[in-house]
Amino acid sequence: MKNIIALCPGSFDPVTYGHLDIITRSAGMFSKVIVVVAGNASKHCSFTPEERVEMIKKCVADLDNVEVDHYGGLLADYAAQKGATAIIKGLRAMSDFEYEFQMALTNKKLNPNVETLFLTTSAQNMYLSSSMVKQIASMDGDISSFVPDVIKQDIIDRIKGNK
Ligand code: PNS
Numbered sequence: 001m002k003n004i005i006a007l008c009p010g011s012f013d014p015v016t017y018g019h020l021d022i023i024t025r026s027a028g029m030f031s032k033v034i035v036v037v038a039g040n041a042s043k044h045c046s047f048t049p050e051e052r053v054e055m056i057k058k059c060v061a062d063l064d065n066v067e068v069d070h071y072g073g074l075l076a077d078y079a080a081q082k083g084a085t086a087i088i089k090g091l092r093a094m095s096d097f098e099y100e101f102q103m104a105l106t107n108k109k110l111n112p113n114v115e116t117l118f119l120t121t122s123a124q125n126m127y128l129s130s131s132m133v134k135q136i137a138s139m140d141g142d143i144s145s146f147v148p149d150v151i152k153q154d155i156i157d158r159i160k161g162n163k
Helices: 017-027 049-059 075-082 094-110 130-138 149-159
Strands: 005-010 032-038 066-071 086-091 115-120
Touching: 005 017, 005 075, 017 032, 017 086, 017 115, 032 049, 032 075, 049 066, 049 149, 075 094, 086 094, 094 115, 130 149
Parallel strands: 005 032, 005 086, 032 066, 086 115
Antiparallel strands: none
């Protein structure tokens, strides 16, 4: 699957080890991976798109073929603009499936050149979500096993209202 540009889209509010596992595995399979912070109308985000991009950049600094961007429009249009022909999503459990299936079919309809591929989330990340990380941080819990140290303080500062 070399010579294929793949997108790893998501809200990433904030990025977690679960997302980074999918991004790292994608980087090993595709010539270029673009991590796209995209809009999800049903979610209220704690971080601006720019802040989420900066946090992801800190976490993927050692991956040469990974770029990070944000986009406010349709993912299908972004894929066309960038010449990307794959969208990679991580699947945690059956509860993810219906929503992901709906998005995959919609994106295919909007841009027939793009295929959505699902990677099974690694077992240790099955239960992990950005909202869980924020909830733990808000109650002074330790988020070290869920997010890299380079962004830990950014998350605590925002959730605890320090910044
Ligand atoms: O991490 P999430 O919230 O599950 O990611 C969902 C996301 C951001 C990938 C999805 O909402 C998206 O692609 N948004 C961009 C707008 C878009 O293209 N909407 C139609 C998708 S079917």
